[in-house]
Amino acid sequence: MSGSGGGGYVPPQSAKFDCNTGIINTSVSSVDLTVLSSQNIGDILQVELSETETVVLSDGNGEILGSIIHTNTADLIECIKSGNEYEAVITSINTPSCRVKIERI
Template structure:
Protein backbone atom coordinates (compact mmCIF):
# COMPACT_ATOMS: atom_id res chain seq x y z
CA UNK A 1 0.00 0.00 0.00
CA UNK A 2 1.06 3.45 -0.69
CA UNK A 3 1.76 5.92 2.07
CA UNK A 4 2.30 9.61 1.82
CA UNK A 5 4.36 10.62 -1.18
CA UNK A 6 2.96 7.76 -3.26
CA UNK A 7 2.56 7.66 -7.02
CA UNK A 8 1.08 10.88 -8.38
CA UNK A 9 0.23 9.67 -11.87
CA UNK A 10 1.72 10.54 -15.23
CA UNK A 11 3.29 13.97 -15.58
CA UNK A 12 4.28 14.86 -19.13
CA UNK A 13 7.67 16.51 -19.59
CA UNK A 14 7.71 20.28 -19.66
CA UNK A 15 7.51 21.74 -23.16
CA UNK A 16 10.62 23.58 -24.26
CA UNK A 17 9.91 26.98 -25.81
CA UNK A 18 10.92 27.31 -29.46
CA UNK A 19 13.91 29.60 -30.08
CA UNK A 20 13.02 32.02 -32.91
CA UNK A 21 16.63 32.30 -34.09
CA UNK A 22 17.92 28.72 -33.98
CA UNK A 23 14.93 26.46 -33.36
CA UNK A 24 13.97 23.70 -35.78
CA UNK A 25 11.20 21.15 -35.66
CA UNK A 26 10.57 17.92 -37.53
CA UNK A 27 6.89 17.10 -37.96
CA UNK A 28 4.31 15.46 -40.18
CA UNK A 29 1.93 17.83 -41.95
CA UNK A 30 -1.74 17.75 -40.99
CA UNK A 31 -4.69 18.17 -43.35
CA UNK A 32 -2.50 17.39 -46.35
CA UNK A 33 -3.95 18.38 -49.73
CA UNK A 34 -2.99 15.27 -51.70
CA UNK A 35 -3.41 16.85 -55.14
CA UNK A 36 -0.92 19.59 -54.21
CA UNK A 37 1.44 17.21 -52.41
CA UNK A 38 1.57 15.08 -55.59
CA UNK A 39 3.44 17.82 -57.46
CA UNK A 40 6.19 18.03 -54.82
CA UNK A 41 9.24 15.92 -54.04
CA UNK A 42 11.59 15.21 -51.17
CA UNK A 43 14.01 18.12 -50.97
CA UNK A 44 11.49 20.78 -51.98
CA UNK A 45 11.73 23.89 -49.82
CA UNK A 46 8.43 25.66 -49.19
CA UNK A 47 7.18 28.65 -47.21
CA UNK A 48 5.76 28.54 -43.70
CA UNK A 49 3.09 31.18 -43.12
CA UNK A 50 0.16 32.01 -40.93
CA UNK A 51 -2.98 31.16 -42.90
CA UNK A 52 -6.21 33.16 -43.08
CA UNK A 53 -7.68 31.19 -40.16
CA UNK A 54 -4.60 31.73 -37.99
CA UNK A 55 -3.23 28.22 -38.56
CA UNK A 56 0.41 27.62 -39.40
CA UNK A 57 0.54 26.37 -43.00
CA UNK A 58 3.05 25.18 -45.57
CA UNK A 59 2.55 26.73 -49.01
CA UNK A 60 4.33 26.52 -52.34
CA UNK A 61 5.43 29.36 -54.64
CA UNK A 62 2.03 29.22 -56.39
CA UNK A 63 0.40 30.07 -53.02
CA UNK A 64 -1.18 26.61 -52.82
CA UNK A 65 -1.55 25.17 -49.33
CA UNK A 66 0.06 21.75 -48.96
CA UNK A 67 -0.95 21.22 -45.34
CA UNK A 68 -0.95 22.63 -41.85
CA UNK A 69 1.67 22.37 -39.13
CA UNK A 70 0.43 21.00 -35.83
CA UNK A 71 3.20 20.72 -33.25
CA UNK A 72 3.76 21.52 -29.60
CA UNK A 73 5.69 24.62 -30.72
CA UNK A 74 3.18 25.90 -33.30
CA UNK A 75 2.10 28.79 -31.07
CA UNK A 76 5.74 29.79 -30.50
CA UNK A 77 6.48 29.78 -34.24
CA UNK A 78 3.42 31.94 -34.90
CA UNK A 79 4.72 34.43 -32.32
CA UNK A 80 8.15 34.35 -33.99
CA UNK A 81 6.58 35.07 -37.41
CA UNK A 82 4.54 37.92 -35.92
CA UNK A 83 7.82 39.30 -34.53
CA UNK A 84 9.27 39.43 -38.06
CA UNK A 85 10.99 36.05 -38.49
CA UNK A 86 10.54 33.95 -41.64
CA UNK A 87 10.55 30.16 -41.83
CA UNK A 88 10.76 27.48 -44.48
CA UNK A 89 9.75 23.86 -44.50
CA UNK A 90 11.87 21.30 -46.31
CA UNK A 91 10.17 18.07 -47.32
CA UNK A 92 12.30 15.22 -45.99
CA UNK A 93 9.91 12.32 -46.57
CA UNK A 94 6.76 11.58 -48.56
CA UNK A 95 4.95 8.32 -47.96
CA UNK A 96 1.53 9.37 -49.20
CA UNK A 97 -0.52 10.57 -47.40
CA UNK A 98 2.21 11.36 -44.84
CA UNK A 99 4.57 14.25 -45.56
CA UNK A 100 7.38 14.95 -43.09
CA UNK A 101 9.05 18.35 -43.02
CA UNK A 102 11.78 20.16 -41.12
CA UNK A 103 10.86 23.74 -40.21
CA UNK A 104 13.68 26.25 -39.78
CA UNK A 105 14.34 29.98 -39.95
CA UNK A 106 15.61 31.62 -43.15
Protein backbone atom coordinates (compact mmCIF):
# COMPACT_ATOMS: atom_id res chain seq x y z
CA MET A 1 0.00 0.00 0.00
CA SER A 2 1.17 3.47 -0.73
CA GLY A 3 1.55 6.20 1.84
CA SER A 4 -0.58 9.30 2.12
CA GLY A 5 -0.61 11.87 -0.59
CA GLY A 6 -1.55 9.62 -3.47
CA GLY A 7 0.85 11.37 -5.86
CA GLY A 8 3.07 9.30 -8.09
CA TYR A 9 6.84 9.32 -7.94
CA VAL A 10 8.33 12.50 -9.37
CA PRO A 11 12.01 12.17 -10.23
CA PRO A 12 14.26 15.06 -9.25
CA GLN A 13 14.62 17.68 -11.94
CA SER A 14 18.07 17.89 -13.48
CA ALA A 15 19.87 21.18 -13.20
CA LYS A 16 19.48 23.39 -16.26
CA PHE A 17 22.67 23.92 -18.25
CA ASP A 18 24.00 27.47 -17.83
CA CYS A 19 24.98 28.92 -21.23
CA ASN A 20 27.81 31.00 -19.77
CA THR A 21 29.41 28.76 -17.15
CA GLY A 22 28.14 25.26 -17.92
CA ILE A 23 30.62 22.47 -18.62
CA ILE A 24 29.76 19.08 -20.09
CA ASN A 25 32.10 16.10 -19.70
CA THR A 26 30.86 13.28 -21.91
CA SER A 27 31.68 10.53 -24.37
CA VAL A 28 31.42 11.19 -28.09
CA SER A 29 28.73 9.17 -29.86
CA SER A 30 28.93 7.74 -33.38
CA VAL A 31 32.70 8.24 -33.52
CA ASP A 32 34.28 8.34 -36.99
CA LEU A 33 37.35 6.15 -36.45
CA THR A 34 39.20 7.70 -39.40
CA VAL A 35 38.84 11.18 -37.90
CA LEU A 36 39.65 9.86 -34.41
CA SER A 37 42.91 8.35 -35.65
CA SER A 38 44.25 11.84 -36.39
CA GLN A 39 43.25 13.30 -32.98
CA ASN A 40 45.23 13.57 -29.75
CA ILE A 41 44.37 14.27 -26.13
CA GLY A 42 44.20 18.04 -25.71
CA ASP A 43 43.04 18.70 -29.29
CA ILE A 44 40.27 21.29 -29.60
CA LEU A 45 37.14 20.55 -31.61
CA GLN A 46 34.38 22.91 -32.69
CA VAL A 47 30.91 22.32 -31.23
CA GLU A 48 28.30 22.89 -33.94
CA LEU A 49 24.70 22.15 -34.83
CA SER A 50 24.13 19.81 -37.77
CA GLU A 51 21.38 20.38 -40.34
CA THR A 52 19.16 18.09 -38.25
CA GLU A 53 19.98 20.14 -35.11
CA THR A 54 22.12 17.53 -33.40
CA VAL A 55 25.32 18.60 -31.64
CA VAL A 56 28.39 17.52 -33.62
CA LEU A 57 32.12 17.94 -33.06
CA SER A 58 34.35 18.88 -35.98
CA ASP A 59 38.09 19.21 -36.28
CA GLY A 60 40.04 22.05 -37.92
CA ASN A 61 39.57 20.43 -41.33
CA GLY A 62 35.79 20.42 -41.04
CA GLU A 63 35.64 16.65 -40.55
CA ILE A 64 33.05 15.48 -38.05
CA LEU A 65 34.42 13.31 -35.24
CA GLY A 66 31.01 12.41 -33.82
CA SER A 67 27.98 13.73 -31.98
CA ILE A 68 27.01 14.51 -28.40
CA ILE A 69 24.14 12.88 -26.54
CA HIS A 70 23.90 14.14 -22.96
CA THR A 71 21.18 15.04 -20.47
CA ASN A 72 21.92 18.73 -21.18
CA THR A 73 22.02 18.42 -24.98
CA ALA A 74 18.68 20.22 -25.46
CA ASP A 75 19.87 23.12 -23.27
CA LEU A 76 23.20 23.24 -25.15
CA ILE A 77 21.34 23.43 -28.48
CA GLU A 78 19.29 26.38 -27.21
CA CYS A 79 22.48 28.11 -26.02
CA ILE A 80 24.08 27.65 -29.46
CA LYS A 81 20.94 28.96 -31.19
CA SER A 82 21.14 32.02 -28.90
CA GLY A 83 24.59 32.83 -30.27
CA ASN A 84 26.88 31.17 -27.71
CA GLU A 85 29.95 29.37 -29.07
CA TYR A 86 31.54 26.30 -27.52
CA GLU A 87 34.62 24.17 -27.99
CA ALA A 88 35.36 20.61 -26.94
CA VAL A 89 38.75 19.51 -25.65
CA ILE A 90 39.58 15.82 -26.03
CA THR A 91 40.23 14.50 -22.52
CA SER A 92 40.75 10.82 -23.32
CA ILE A 93 41.01 8.49 -26.28
CA ASN A 94 40.46 4.78 -25.85
CA THR A 95 39.69 3.68 -29.41
CA PRO A 96 36.92 3.33 -30.42
CA SER A 97 35.73 5.73 -27.72
CA CYS A 98 36.65 9.30 -26.96
CA ARG A 99 35.72 11.69 -24.12
CA VAL A 100 35.52 15.47 -24.32
CA LYS A 101 35.02 18.49 -22.09
CA ILE A 102 32.72 21.11 -23.63
CA GLU A 103 32.98 24.75 -22.51
CA ARG A 104 31.93 28.17 -23.80
CA ILE A 105 34.58 30.02 -25.78
